[in-house]
Amino acid sequence: MKKPVPIAAVLVVVSCSFSILGMTAGPGAAQERATPGTATVQSGGGPLGADVFRIKEVDLGDQSWGQNLLRVSVENLSGEPQPFWLHVGGRYQNTGRPRGFGMGMEEVVVLEAHEERIVEHPYWIPPQVGELSYGVKFVLPTGSTPPWEQEPFLRETYTVTYETPNRRCNELTPLPQSLKYDWLEEYRDGARIRPFEVVSTEHFVFYVLPDSPAAKEIEAIRGRRERVMEEVCAFLEVSVDARINFFLFPDAASKRWCMGHQGDGLAFDATIAEIYSEDTRLDPAHELTHIAASLVGSPPALLNEGLAAYMQAGHEWNGEHVDRTAAELLSEGRLVSLAELLTRTEIGSRPDDGKVAYPQSASFVKFVIDTYGREQFLKLYGALRNGAEDNAARFEEVLGVELGTAEQEWREALEAV
Numbered sequence: 464m465k466k467p468v469p470i471a472a473v474l475v476v477v478s479c480s481f482s483i484l485g486m487t488a489g490p491g492a493a494q495e496r497a498t499p500g501t502a503t504v505q506s507g508g509g510p511l512g513a514d515v516f517r518i519k520e521v522d523l524g525d526q527s528w529g530q531n532l533l534r535v536s537v538e539n540l541s542g543e544p545q546p547f548w549l550h551v552g553g554r555y556q557n558t559g560r561p562r563g564f565g566m567g568m569e570e571v572v573v574l575e576a577h578e579e580r581i582v583e584h585p586y587w588i589p590p591q592v593g594e595l596s597y598g599v600k601f602v603l604p605t606g607s608t609p610p611w612e613q614e615p616f617l618r619e620t621y622t623v624t625y626e627t628p629n630r631r632c633n634e635l636t637p638l639p640q641s642l643k644y645d646w647l648e649e650y651r652d653g654a655r656i657r658p659f660e661v662v663s664t665e666h667f668v669f670y671v672l673p674d675s676p677a678a679k680e681i682e683a684i685r686g687r688r689e690r691v692m693e694e695v696c697a698f699l700e701v702s703v704d705a706r707i708n709f710f711l712f713p714d715a716a717s718k719r720w721c722m723g724h725q726g727d728g729l730a731f732d733a734t735i736a737e738i739y740s741e742d743t744r745l746d747p748a749h750e751l752t753h754i755a756a757s758l759v760g761s762p763p764a765l766l767n768e769g770l771a772a773y774m775q776a777g778h779e780w781n782g783e784h785v786d787r788t789a790a791e792l793l794s795e796g797r798l799v800s801l802a803e804l805l806t807r808t809e810i811g812s813r814p815d816d817g818k819v820a821y822p823q824s825a826s827f828v829k830f831v832i833d834t835y836g837r838e839q840f841l842k843l844y845g846a847l848r849n850g851a852e853d854n855a856a857r858f859e860e861v862l863g864v865e866l867g868t869a870e871q872e873w874r875e876a877l878e879a880v
């Protein structure tokens with residue numbers, strides 16, 4: 464539920480509310496590096512760089528989900544130090560998203576005159592089922608044009624299909640010693656992450672690590688998740704046809720290592736990942752609600768996160784009923800105005816979101832459901848669009864009441880809590 468952090472050279476944006484983006488070359492970073500690393504030799508014919516570097520071998524590693532290691536055997540044929548820009552990126556093609564589901568990592572490497580070596584470049588494959596098409600590109604940076612707009616002197620493309628259940632993830636690649644991340648130390652030797660155990664049920668394919676708390680309790684977990692799935696689908700009047708790939712990690716490090724995401728839980732497309740340890744147990748309905756509710760609509764975070772938190776057992780957030788928390792926030796003057804909350808495209812990135820925006824949104828969702836009925840709420844959920852400017856107008860159109868009036872009624876109801 465938190466903002467992501469970059470892993471290695473990877474810029475990965477993942478959020479609780481099923482968006483995941485592999486960012487390719489960010490203009491800032493790459494350009495900054497392209498200037499000092501500008502090539503000094505101009506090419507004759509063909510793409511720039513073809514006569515400067517000889518790429519002898521491109522080894523992708525085992526192409527498993529999670530972290531992978533690209534190894535490129537390369538030689539600088541020139542008599543001067545030369546940089547090349549290396550990019551690994553691609554997309555899942557069949558995700559139901561217009562542009563697929565992407566990933567991308569880039570780096571500038573400098574080779575000394577006549578140097579020949581193996582360049583190691585970590586890359587990350589999002590754990591997703593389907594066909595991933597991706598490529599490795601090599602560009603001689605000129606400094607005048609961003610490398611991602613230049614013609615590569617070598618481009619290799621690949622297609623890998625990940626089935627359900629996927630056992631490719633079992634071969635987890637150790638990362639190069641040169642990478643330094645505190646959280647990674649425990650997983651420096653990739654072999655220490657043992658192969659996933661895979662348990663398939665009607666709606667889920669569970670991936671758990673051997674001897675982890677989730678592996679020990681998988682029978683109870685699968686039964687409970689199936690029940691909650693049915694409750695959530697019945698409430699939302701949808702049926703989720705795709706099997707959900709459900710990862711349960713024993714700690715934050717293993718989850719981050721495989722999913723490229725920090726935070727306790729996330730959901731995107733048909734994938735859920737949660738930490739399941741002695742200390743951390745997420746409410747079983749929250750992420751499932753995100754997946755099922757995506758079939759109803761894509762409203763602003765007020766309704767999206769509000770509903771997911773509302774669906775938690777007993778309408779509780781952090782162990783307290785959401786109305787009780789909202790009533791306390793009201794008395795302390797800490798509620799965010801709904802007009803403002805309605806413009807937020809996500810909840811979770813602000814330091815106080817866990818204390819304010821989540822429980823407040825859940826309390827307001829509960830108010831709408833209790834006051835106007837579930838059917839009307841679902842209509843509202845389908846009518847509002849995340850990021851749209853006319854959401855307040857749409858709210859009034861669906862419920863027949865101004866947002867400000869509804870907010871006032873909700874606040875009055877909270878005063879009686």
Ligand SMILES: [Zn+2]
Pocket residue numbers: 464479480749753768771
């Ligand atoms: Zn959420």
